[in-house]
Amino acid sequence: MGVRFVLKDDHLTAILSGEIDHHAASGMREEIDRKAGQAKPKLLTLDFSQVTFMDSSGIGLIMGRYRLMQALRGSLTVLDLSQQMKRVVNLSGVGQLVPLENSRPPRKPKASAKSKPKETIPETVEQEPPQPEEESRDIYSHSEWENQEKKEVMVHE
Amino acid sequence: MNNEMKLSFSSYSSNESFARATVAAFVAQLDPTIEELSDLKTAVSEAVTNCIVHAYRDAIGMVYITASISKDRRITVKIRDKGCGIPDIAKAMEPLFSTGGEERAGLGFSVMESFTDSLRVRSKVGQGTTIIMHKKLAGRLSGFAR
Ligand SMILES: Nc1ncnc2c1ncn2[C@@H]1O[C@H](COP(=O)(O)OP(=O)(O)OP(=O)(O)O)[C@@H](O)[C@H]1O
Ligand SMILES: [Mg+2]
Numbered sequence: 001m002g003v004r005f006v007l008k009d010d011h012l013t014a015i016l017s018g019e020i021d022h023h024a025a026s027g028m029r030e031e032i033d034r035k036a037g038q039a040k041p042k043l044l045t046l047d048f049s050q051v052t053f054m055d056s057s058g059i060g061l062i063m064g065r066y067r068l069m070q071a072l073r074g075s076l077t078v079l080d081l082s083q084q085m086k087r088v089v090n091l092s093g094v095g096q097l098v099p100l101e102n103s104r105p106p107r108k109p110k111a112s113a114k115s116k117p118k119e120t121i122p123e124t125v126e127q128e129p130p131q132p133e134e135e136s137r138d139i140y141s142h143s144e145w146e147n148q149e150k151k152e153v154m155v156h157e
Numbered sequence: 158m159n160n161e162m163k164l165s166f167s168s169y170s171s172n173e174s175f176a177r178a179t180v181a182a183f184v185a186q187l188d189p190t191i192e193e194l195s196d197l198k199t200a201v202s203e204a205v206t207n208c209i210v211h212a213y214r215d216a217i218g219m220v221y222i223t224a225s226i227s228k229d230r231r232i233t234v235k236i237r238d239k240g241c242g243i244p245d246i247a248k249a250m251e252p253l254f255s256t257g258g259e260e261r262a263g264l265g266f267s268v269m270e271s272f273t274d275s276l277r278v279r280s281k282v283g284q285g286t287t288i289i290m291h292k293k294l295a296g297r298l299s300g301f302a303r
Contacts, residue, residue, distance in 0.1 A: 021177075022206045023170035029260065053195070055202040059262040067259075084195045091252070091267045 003031045010042035010074075017050035025057040033068060042074045049080035049103065058085065059092045066098055077101055159233075161225040168213040168220050168238070170206075177201040180224050180234060187230055189294050196272040197232065197292055203265040204236040204288045210257055212240025212286055230294040235287060242282035250278065 006013040014032050018024060036044055046065060048054070062078060069076040077099045081089060089095060162183050166172045177198040184197060201222075208220045221237040243249045250270075255263030269276050273290040280286040 019174055021173045021202055022210060023173045025260070026170075053198065053202075055199050055206065056262050056264040056268050057206065057260075059264055060260040063262060064260050084192070084199070087271075088199065088264075088268060091264050091271060092262055 003028050003035075005035050007039055007041070011045065012036060012039050012041035012043070013045040013047055013079075015047040015050060019053040020051055020058045020061065021053070021055050022057045025061045029061060029064060032065060036065075036068060036072065040072055040074075043077065044069050044074060045077045045079050047079045048082070048085060051082070051085065054081075054085045054088055056088060056091075059089060059094055062089070062094050062098060063092075066094070079103055159225040159227050161223065164222040164224075165219050168209045168216075168218050170209050172220075173202060173205055173209065176205045176220070176222060180222065183224055184226060184232055187226055187232070187294055193292070193294055197234070200269045200272040200290055200292075201234060201236065203268045204234075204290070207265055207288075208236065208238035208240060208286075210261070212238035212242075214241065230296070232292045232294065234290045234292075236290075237285065237287045239285040242284055243278070243280040243286055244282050246278050246280055 002017065004015040004017070006015065012035065014028075014035070016028060020028070032044075032046075044065060046062065051058075062076075066076050078089075078094075079101050080103055081100060086100070089100070164176070164179055166176065180201045181194055181198050184194065189197070205220060205222075208218075212218070218238060218240055221235075223233075223235045223237075225233045227233075248254060250266040251263075252267045253263040255261045257263070266276070266278075269288070269290060273292045275291045277289040278286065279289075
């Protein structure tokens with residue numbers, strides 16, 4: 001958990017670890033900003049090799065550090081995003097602003113052994129959208145206000 | 158009959174990992190791939206974080222999750238808050254739209270959309286928001302424990 005730092009000349013590396021969600025990201029942000037504010041590096045690297053999970057809070061973390069390094073007249077690189085994290089990051093335009101680097105040559109993704117059966121088992125799965133009657137069946141009701149909801153938007157169903 | 162679980166918890170940000178891990182642990186009995194599980198955790202994390210960050214911006218309220226799995230490996234996760242509600246859902250769902258300030262990317266809904274098979278949003282200002290996500294797991298020879 002948290003952040004470890006390696007400072008070599010003008011290059012600060014922040015080694016992030018654990019899960020990056022909104023909760024964890026706020027602590028990481030403070031640590032990185034404090035350290036970078038003191039060291040004023042020319043280059044900041046965010047090292048994701050020890051990170052096990054990331055949601056869109058990770059994009060916010062990268063974007064915010066990009067702006068920080070711009071303010072410090074330095075630059076930012078991002079190191080070793082996993083496949084899952086790359087898929088999150090690729091939803092944003094961050095890759096156009098910040099180099100996404102890998103310290104090791106890309107290996108076969110860890111999940112590949114597990115996901116193989118996906119291809120070998122005959123696809124009996126029809127991609128039908130959820131049935132409308134699922135909606136009216138009230139198996140969920142935590143509270144009474146549900147029935148009062150009016151606005152509804154559906155996407156990519 | 159679907160197999161269902163319910164969870165409710167206070168909107169402290171320290172509960173974000175608890176919430177997604179609990180949904181993942183429930184769904185694990187379907188023996189999903191690592192990637193499927195991580196997709197689901199990511200989508201749940203987005204929806205839960207939105208309850209904490211936006212719905213209950215200046216307060217602590219309850220977040221309600223219902224998850225169900227069916228024999229045909231379909232997962233439904235419903236995440237609900239009784240917070241401020243969303244005035245314009247279509248606008249809120251646009252990529253990069255955010256009312257959350259500098260550190261928010263405005264990509265939570267985009268993540269939910271791309272990491273699940275379907276996403277539905279219902280909301281009413283002053284009453285709250287409900288997110289319903291479906292994900293169909295790929296076929297496995299064994300899986301549903303009776
Ligand atoms: N449960 C909710 N209650 C009230 N408003 C919400 C809720 N969920 C989303 N919103 C509104 O929709 C906007 C977009 O949400 P989205 O998750 O896509 O982006 P974000 O939360 O602002 O940023 P990110 O998720 O990338 O950190 C939010 O900024 C907020 O205004
Ligand atoms: Mg969000």
